[in-house]
Amino acid sequence: AQSVTQLDSQVPVFEEAPVELRCNYSSSVSVYLFWYVQYPNQGLQLLLKYLSGSTLVKGINGFEAEFNKSQTSFHLRKPSVHISDTAEYFCAVTPLGGYSTLTFGKGTMLLVSP
Amino acid sequence: DGGITQSPKYLFRKEGQNVTLSCEQNLNHDAMYWYRQDPGQGLRLIYYSQIVNDFQKGDIAEGYSVSREKKESFPLTVTSAQKNPTAFYLCASSMRRGQGQETQYFGPGTRLLVL
DSSP: OOEEEESOSEEEEETTOOEEEOEEEEOSSOEEEEEEEEOTTSOEEEEEEEOSSOSEEEOGGGOEEEEETTTTEEEEEESSOOGGGOEEEEEEEEESSSSOOOEEOOOEEEEEEO | OOOEEEEOSEEEEOTTOOEEEEEEEOSOOSEEEEEEEETTTEEEEEEEEEETTEEEEOTTOTTEEEOOSBTTBOOEEEOTTOSOOOEEEEEEEEOOTTTTTTOOEEOOOEEEEEO
């Protein structure tokens, strides 16, 4: 079984500041990793994913994440945030073998203020 | 435009009533999923289906039922046995394993409220 821990439930930040949203996972098998973003009362939108290859993954809206296998982490970063980045962010994993069921973290609310 | 549609956007349920949430996709995806989202809880898997006429229980299937008669459609019924149905329900779909099945795409959601 897999588990995902998002270490911060809320991250307040000022506009144009850098931000890092932390994600750690636990799994006995290799996994694929994902970050999704959810705006209020909407579905989830895929930000980026790590399947294989380079451990630094670039996504939409200027976000990137780095897979660290030894630390079982997949932290999300953006060098300069905008007001429009205010949303909830979910980290998720799925095992390489078997059916593709996603295990989600509980989410991190990013609050960007002017 | 390809995508996933969910209807209705808001749904109200009376005590003892069964209600059905609709999910349709035109992405030609084989697999479909239902999640429940509660504040501060993340998303929890209710049911999923890899092919037509087959589906499996997720982590919180009690009080819910599904059918998969067509590839495009995966309706979820919230039965009267579900004592706490108020939540945001999300449907997702993905391709078959080995063809990018690991990536799930989500619909806009249905918010279910109890009267």
